[in-house]
Amino acid sequence: MSASLATDPALHLALRDLMRVHAPEATLLASAGESVVRVEAGAVQALPPGAELLPPDHWLDQGELVWLTQEGALLGLLWSAEQVVSAAAVQVLTVVLAAARGGQASREADLLITQLPAATAWLSSDLSFRQVSRSFLELFGLSGAAVVGASLESVFPSAPDLRSQLSGAASGHAVQLRDELLLRGESRRWVRGEAKPYFGGAVAGVLWTVQDVTPEYVRAGEVSALLDTELPLALLGPGGVVVQASRGFMALRPGGAPAEEDPGAPLWTWPSFAPQAESALRGMLRSAQAGETVQADVPLAGGQRLNFTARPSPFTPDLVVLQGPPEASGTPSAVVSQVLSLSGAATILLDAGGRAQLISEQAASLLDLNAAQLTGTRLSKVLQQLGVRLATTTGQPLLLDDVSAPQPDPREILVTLPGGVTRQIELRVTAVEGAGKKPSVLLALRDVSALRHAQAKLRHASQHDPLTGLANRAGLRALLAEVPAGPGTVVALDVDAFGALNAALGRTAGDLLLIQVAARLNDLAGLHGGRAARLADDTFALFLPGVGAEIGAQKVQAALREPLRAGQRVVPVTFAVGASVYGEGATEQALADADVALQHARRRGRAQMLLFAPELRDDEALDFRIEEDLRGAAAAGQFALLYQPVVSLKNGRALGAEALLRWTHPELGNISPARFLPIASRSDLITGIGEWVVREALSGRSTVREATGRSDWRTSVNLSLEELRRPGAAQRLLPLMARHHALDIEVSAGSLTNHSEETLGLLGGLRSRGAQLVVDDFGDSASSLTALTQFPLSGLKLHPTLTAQLPGDERSLRLVQGTVDLAHSLGLQVTAVGVETYTQLDMLRDLGCDAAQGYAIAPALSALDLAEWVRSR
Numbered sequence: 001m002s003a004s005l006a007t008d009p010a011l012h013l014a015l016r017d018l019m020r021v022h023a024p025e026a027t028l029l030a031s032a033g034e035s036v037v038r039v040e041a042g043a044v045q046a047l048p049p050g051a052e053l054l055p056p057d058h059w060l061d062q063g064e065l066v067w068l069t070q071e072g073a074l075l076g077l078l079w080s081a082e083q084v085v086s087a088a089a090v091q092v093l094t095v096v097l098a099a100a101r102g103g104q105a106s107r108e109a110d111l112l113i114t115q116l117p118a119a120t121a122w123l124s125s126d127l128s129f130r131q132v133s134r135s136f137l138e139l140f141g142l143s144g145a146a147v148v149g150a151s152l153e154s155v156f157p158s159a160p161d162l163r164s165q166l167s168g169a170a171s172g173h174a175v176q177l178r179d180e181l182l183l184r185g186e187s188r189r190w191v192r193g194e195a196k197p198y199f200g201g202a203v204a205g206v207l208w209t210v211q212d213v214t215p216e217y218v219r220a221g222e223v224s225a226l227l228d229t230e231l232p233l234a235l236l237g238p239g240g241v242v243v244q245a246s247r248g249f250m251a252l253r254p255g256g257a258p259a260e261e262d263p264g265a266p267l268w269t270w271p272s273f274a275p276q277a278e279s280a281l282r283g284m285l286r287s288a289q290a291g292e293t294v295q296a297d298v299p300l301a302g303g304q305r306l307n308f309t310a311r312p313s314p315f316t317p318d319l320v321v322l323q324g325p326p327e328a329s330g331t332p333s334a335v336v337s338q339v340l341s342l343s344g345a346a347t348i349l350l351d352a353g354g355r356a357q358l359i360s361e362q363a364a365s366l367l368d369l370n371a372a373q374l375t376g377t378r379l380s381k382v383l384q385q386l387g388v389r390l391a392t393t394t395g396q397p398l399l400l401d402d403v404s405a406p407q408p409d410p411r412e413i414l415v416t417l418p419g420g421v422t423r424q425i426e427l428r429v430t431a432v433e434g435a436g437k438k439p440s441v442l443l444a445l446r447d448v449s450a451l452r453h454a455q456a457k458l459r460h461a462s463q464h465d466p467l468t469g470l471a472n473r474a475g476l477r478a479l480l481a482e483v484p485a486g487p488g489t490v491v492a493l494d495v496d497a498f499g500a501l502n503a504a505l506g507r508t509a510g511d512l513l514l515i516q517v518a519a520r521l522n523d524l525a526g527l528h529g530g531r532a533a534r535l536a537d538d539t540f541a542l543f544l545p546g547v548g549a550e551i552g553a554q555k556v557q558a559a560l561r562e563p564l565r566a567g568q569r570v571v572p573v574t575f576a577v578g579a580s581v582y583g584e585g586a587t588e589q590a591l592a593d594a595d596v597a598l599q600h601a602r603r604r605g606r607a608q609m610l611l612f613a614p615e616l617r618d619d620e621a622l623d624f625r626i627e628e629d630l631r632g633a634a635a636a637g638q639f640a641l642l643y644q645p646v647v648s649l650k651n652g653r654a655l656g657a658e659a660l661l662r663w664t665h666p667e668l669g670n671i672s673p674a675r676f677l678p679i680a681s682r683s684d685l686i687t688g689i690g691e692w693v694v695r696e697a698l699s700g701r702s703t704v705r706e707a708t709g710r711s712d713w714r715t716s717v718n719l720s721l722e723e724l725r726r727p728g729a730a731q732r733l734l735p736l737m738a739r740h741h742a743l744d745i746e747v748s749a750g751s752l753t754n755h756s757e758e759t760l761g762l763l764g765g766l767r768s769r770g771a772q773l774v775v776d777d778f779g780d781s782a783s784s785l786t787a788l789t790q791f792p793l794s795g796l797k798l799h800p801t802l803t804a805q806l807p808g809d810e811r812s813l814r815l816v817q818g819t820v821d822l823a824h825s826l827g828l829q830v831t832a833v834g835v836e837t838y839t840q841l842d843m844l845r846d847l848g849c850d851a852a853q854g855y856a857i858a859p860a861l862s863a864l865d866l867a868e869w870v871r872s873r
Contacts, residue, residue, distance in 0.1 A: 011032060011096075011100055012032070012037060012039075012044040012046075013044075014096060015028065015030065015037070015039050015044065015093070015096065016039055016042060016043070018089075018092055018093060018096065019039050019040070019042075019089075019093075020042055022086060022088055022089035022092060022093070023078065023080065023085055023086065023089040023093075025080055025081070025082070025083050026040070026078055026079060026080040026083075026085055026089070027039070027040040027078075027079050027080075028040070028076055028077070028078050028079075028093065029053060029055065029076055029077045029079075030053075030068070030075060030076035030077075030093075030097055031053055031075055031076065031097070032046075032100065034049075035047065035049065035051070036051045036052065036053055053076070053077065055077050055079065059077070059079045062081065062419065062420045062421040062422065063079055063080055063081040063082065063420075064079065064080050064083075064084055064085055065077060065078075065079045065453070066078045066079070066085050066090055067457055068090065068093055068094045068097060069094070069457075069461065069466060075097040075098060076093065076094075076097050078090065078093065081420075082420075088526070090469070091469045091470075091522065092519075094469040095468065095469055095515050095518070095519055098467065098468075098469075098515065099512055099515050118133065118135060118209055118210075118211075118451045118454065119133060119135045119136040119138075119139045119209070119210040119212070120132065120133040120135070120136055120207065120208065120209050120210070121133070121136050121147075121207075121208045121210070122205055122206070122207055122208075123152065123166065123170075123205050123206045123208060124205045124206075125170050125205055125206070126151075126170075127151065127152045127163060127166055127167070127170060127206065128149065128150060128151045128152065129147045129148050129149065129150055129151075129152070129155065130148065130205060131148060132144065132147050132148065136210065139189065139191075139210065139212055140182070140189065142155070152166065156182050156183075158181075158182065158183040159180055159181075159182050159183075161178075161180070162177075162180055162182075165177050165178065165195070166195050166206055166208060168195070169195035169196055169197055169206040169207075169208075170197070170205075170206050173197070174194065174195070174196045174197070175194065175195045175196075176194050176409060176410075177192070177193045177194060177195060177208075179191070179192050179213060180192075180193075188214070189212055189214050190212075190213050190214045191210045191211065191212060191213065191214075192210075192211045192213045192410075193208060193209050193210040193211060194208075194209055195207065195208045196455075207455070207458070209451065209455075211446070232246060232248035232249040232251070232252060232323070232324035233245075233246050233248070233249055233321060233322060233323040233324065234246070234249045234267065234322045235313070235319050235320070235321060235322075236267060236285060236319065236320040236321075236322055237318065237319060237320075238318060239266060240266040240267050240268060240281065240282065240285050241265065241266055241267075242265065242266075242267050242270075243319060248324070249324065252272045252300060252306070252324070267281055267322070268281045268282070271301055272300060272301055273298065273299070273300055273301060274299035274300060274301050274303075276299055277298045277299050277300070280296045280297075280298050280299075281298060281322075283296070284296055284308065284310035284322070285310065285320055287310065288310040288311055288312050288320040288321075288322075289312065289318075289320060291312055292311075293309065293310070293311040293312075294309070294310050294311075295307060295308065295309050295310075296308060296310075306324050307324075308322055308323065308324050309322070309323045310322050310323075311323075346360060346362035346363040346365075346366050346444070346445040346446065346447075347359075347360045347362075347363055347442060347443065347444050347445070348360070348363050348379070348442075348443040348445070349432070349440060349441070349442055349443075350379060350404060350440060350441045350442075350443065351440050352440060353378070354378050354379060354380055354400075354401065354404065355377060355378055355379070356377055356379045357440065359371040363443075363445055366415075366423070366425070366445055367383075367388060367415065367417065368388075368417045368418065368419065368421075369386065369388070379400060380399055380400035380401050380404075383400055384399075386418060387417075387418040388415065388416070388417060388418065389415070389416040390402075390403065390413055390414070390415055390416075391413065391414040391416070392413065392414070393412050393413070393414060393424070395414070398413060403429070404429055404441055404443065405429065405441075406429050406430060406431040406441060407429055410426050410427060410428040411426075411427055412424060412425065412426050412427070412448065413425055413427055423447055423449045424447070424448050424449045424452050425445050425446065425447060425448065426445070426446040426447075426448045427443060427444070427445055428443075428444040428446075429441060429442070429443055429444075430442045430444070462474060462475075463475030463478060465518075465533075465534040467511055467514060467515065467534075468514060468515055468518035468519075468534050469518070470518050470521075470522060470532050470533050470534045470540075471531065471532075471533040471534075472533065472534060472535070473533070473535050473536075475533065476531075476533040476535070476541065476591075479531045479533065479543075480543075480587045480588060480591075482531065483530065483531055483543045483545065483587050485545075485584050486545070486581075486582045486583040486584050486586065486587075487545075487546070487581060487582065487583055488530070488543060488544055488545040488546055488547060488552075488581070488582055489543075489544045489547045489548060489549045489551075489552030489553075489579055489581055489582070489590075490541060490542065490543050490544075490579070490580055490582055490587065490590040490591050490593075490594045491541065491542045491544065491552050491553055491556050491577060491578070491579045491594060492535075492539065492540070492541045492577075492578045492579075492591070492594040492595050492597070492598040493539070493540055493541075493556060493560075493575045493576060493577045493578070493598065494536075494538045494539040494540070494575065494576055494598065495513070495514075495517070495538040495573055495574075495575060496573070496574040496575060496576060496602075496606045496607065497606070498510070498537065498538035501513070501571070501573070505566050505569075505571070509566035509569075509571075510566075512565075512566050513566060513571060513573065514534075514537075514538065516564045516565070517540065517560065517564070517573075518532070518534060518540070520559045520560060521540055521542055521556070521559065521560075523559070524542065524555060524556065524559045525542050525543065525544065528544045528545060528546065528547055529545055529546075530542060530543040530544045530545055531543045539598075541591060541594065542556065543582075543587065548581065549579040549580060549581045549611050549612070550611060552579055553577050553578075553579040553609050553611065554609075556575075556577055556579075557575070557577060557609060560573070560575055574606045574607035575607065576598055576601040576602040576606075576607075576608055576609075577598065577601060577608070577609040577610070578595065578596065578597025578598030578599070578600070578601050578609075578610050578611075578612065579594055579597060579609070579610075579611050579612065580593035580594040580597060580611070580612035581612075593612040593617070594612060596612060596616050596617050596620050597610045597611060597612040597616055598610075599620065600616050600619070600620075603678070623679055626671065626675070626676050626679050627679050627680075627683060629665065630676060630679070630680055630685050630689070631685065633663060633665075634688070634689070634692045636666075638663055638664055638665060638666070639661065639662070639663055639689075639692060639696075640661075640662045640663075640664065640862075641659045641660065641661060641662070641693065641696045641697060641700055641863070642659075642660045642662055642860035642861060642862060643657035643658065643659055643660070643700060643704075643715070643860060643861055643862070643863060643866045644657055644658050644853050644854075644858065644859070644860045644861070645657045645853060645857060645858045645861070645866065645869065645870075646658065646831060646851050646852070646853045647851060647852060647853070647857050648850065648851050649841070649844060649845040649850060649851055649852055650845075650850070652873075654869075654870050654873055655714065655851060656713055656714030656715055656716065656744070657704075657714075657715055657716075657861075657866060658715075658716050658717075658718075658746070658853065659693065659696075659697040659700065659715055659716065659717045659718075659743075660673075660860050661673050661677075661689075661693055663676060677689075681720070681722065681723070684726070686720075686723050686726070687723060687726050687729045687732070690719055690723050690729065690733065691733060691736070693717055694717060694719075694733055694736055694743065695736070697715050697717045697743055698715075698736075698743065699863075700715060700863035700866075701713060701714075701715040701743070703863040703864065703867055704863060704866055704867045704870060707864075707867035707868075707870075707871065708867055708870045708871055710870065713870070714744055714772070715743050715744065716743060716744035716745065716746050716772075716774060717743050717744075717745065717746065718745075718746045718747075718748075718776060719733075719745050719746075719747065720747065720748065720751055721747055721751040721752075721759055721762060721763075722751065724762050725758065725762070734765055734766070734769060741770050742766065742769040742770040742771035743771060744771055744772040744773075744774060744794075745766050745771045745772075745773055745774070746774045746775075746776040746797065747763075747773065747774075747775065747776060748775075748776050748777055749775050749776065749777050749778045749779075749787075749796075750777075752775065752787035752790075752791060759791075760790070760791065763791050763792055764792060767792040772794035772795070773791065773792060773793050773794055774793070774794060774795045774796060774797055774831070775787070775788070775793060775795070775796040775797065776796075776797050777797065777799045778796040778798060778799060778819065779798055779799045779802050779815065779816075779819055785822075788822075788823070788826055788828065789826065793828060794828065794829060795823070795828045795829035795830065795831060795850070796819075796823055796828055796829075796830060796831070797830075797831045797832075797833050798819065798830065798831070798832050798833060798849075799833070800833050800834030801834075802815060802816055802819075802832075803816075803832050803833060803834045803835055803836075803840060803844070803854070804834060804836070806840050806843050806844070807839055807840065807843045813843075813847070816832075816844070816849075817847050817848075820847055820848045820849060821848070824848065829850045829851065830848075830849050830850050830851075831850065831851040831852065831853065832844045832849045832851070832852040832853075832854075833852075833853055833854065834853075834854050835852045835853065835854030835855075835856045835857065836854055836855055836856055837856055838856055840854075840856065841856055841857075
């Protein structure tokens, strides 16, 4: 749809009315051509030119925000402050906006992944990288070219355990990954993550989300080093700079008075140490940085000498722990407060009684609280008084006491703030122990709301058809669990000749037709509490609980009976329909059964409906076996040609014969051409079979000519124009017939309804090589009388059903008479087929037919028997 149509007031009115019915409490921002409109409370407002489809900040902080998308492209944003937006509202608005938008460019799932704010990687089932987000590349200092397509081991060779962890997600299970140290050149990153199965772009894989927790490990190393003893100790960085120091270390001056040293200066510049201490301290620092643990007596400013130990930090290799002899030291919680206050983490330190000893500014901001007012209070009680509510991710209420017990793994909770904003928080609880005290608890919080929204969006996109909004095949698997227990019916259907419709109307019009079909099917499914899905381009499925198979199929046909529209054009469309019943827990099998019925209905022609029966599946299995066995039938000598003679009705002279293909299967016996040729036509087998028939018919014609001396003996074969149009078919068959003088070719009347230049060229090529062209089965199937004048034909053959009704059926008699007169007026010969009695022969002769074939003349014969038959006449 063009921009002018998309901005038409009719669209605005439609959106307003749909919102009133489906989502009266919600607000919609939507693209309408080149502009953006806002729909709420029954009013439509066009935003100023240049406005972008961006949500207001408060939409991201509270309520529910749903993205309306088509093929990865954002069509609109639907937001509700309190109520959950219904699936019906999402579906119908997506359909309308997608129809208004038309065929714009799409963004696929892997492009969406590159835009995710979280460090995210999409890996294939064999754990090679399919796509990664920009933030993932930035985290590890990588380029997309070096990652996409590479294996997990080649990108992270230092993490052998990572593959075994991610393999769990590749087998279909969500996995919470252990913290892992990943090395890339000079880069050292502690990461924490999760992996989930993911389906996108029709490919299964693993979605790996990574969080950089290196700062946590750095802080943990610092805190652990400060709290693992009450001895005076300090953390030293490169160059001997003091990163942190305990109170015991700060009280090393004579008399125990606190010193006013600068924590950011090299340790040996502190007034606590004598000038000659520098050499000893530098030596200890070098040894510890090299990985050793060393001891030395270090002179202090007051004249004492204290024994110090220097060792590398177990958590942060570039830090050194310098530990002195036993002294009274500061309160561990105070040290922790000092360290955590300098970190960027959202952290809360609770003492054994649940009182807040520290709330970092990041944590206070996350909870929308004043940190200063909470320090020293019992936090669980204050949160209740201030209206901060905690809940599980399923909505069950929680108290802080329920989640503040130390645990090895993080958990996710929902935090609803006093203003109504709900955030999804990852909470990690760690015990912090100090000497002589009950353990305190450190709460580390991380807001994962944006990440979960992005994951939900990707999950929705992976399970829904972007054009119609219905579930796709992957999403249908999830929906099957929601289908009410049987009995019920599953209906599968597709659009007859949809490829031709697309070619005639254009892809955009074809998409609009599919959207209308989807809307009708979804309404019908909703009416019965069922489900609808789009399985392929023009293939759909419905589950209708409590409805019988025949009634269900009829309801689908009724819902689709009204013509569809493509713009101002009414398009009559027919459908092939297959239906099957299901019982308790048998929906998967019923879908497969309905698909089998659909395949058989499609083969019967247009507008066919078929109910599943077990023999249909047997036929499907037999079709599969026939197709497989056809591949070696010619080489195994299972094919044979029989020839049915054609005689002149004027003088009884034998004119030629029609070659008839026969297949004798070693186990299944004789298989009719009507059974196996359609199967061969659906594959590439028909061309090879046609070539075998031509070669064998040429050989059979030579046999008769040599045995009878009849150089004018003619042999015809049946070749479909569809067969000749296949790649390489004409290039193989035409030269073959040119070398041996062409056989006569019989083509079906139905295939001549195509008057294209290609068809005319194929028939002209055959005629130029000496072939006589005959229309087969004339008078029963779809025929075009203009074909008799358009193409270089020599004659036509009456359909056997016309002959079979003679002499008793007056209507058939007149039809044969009219056909003979018409053909003769155009200079064409007429041959009657299927002549069974001499009475029929006499009548056909009286009607002016030129020739006949059938059991009244002779049955189908082998080439040698045919030669003997010709000699005997």
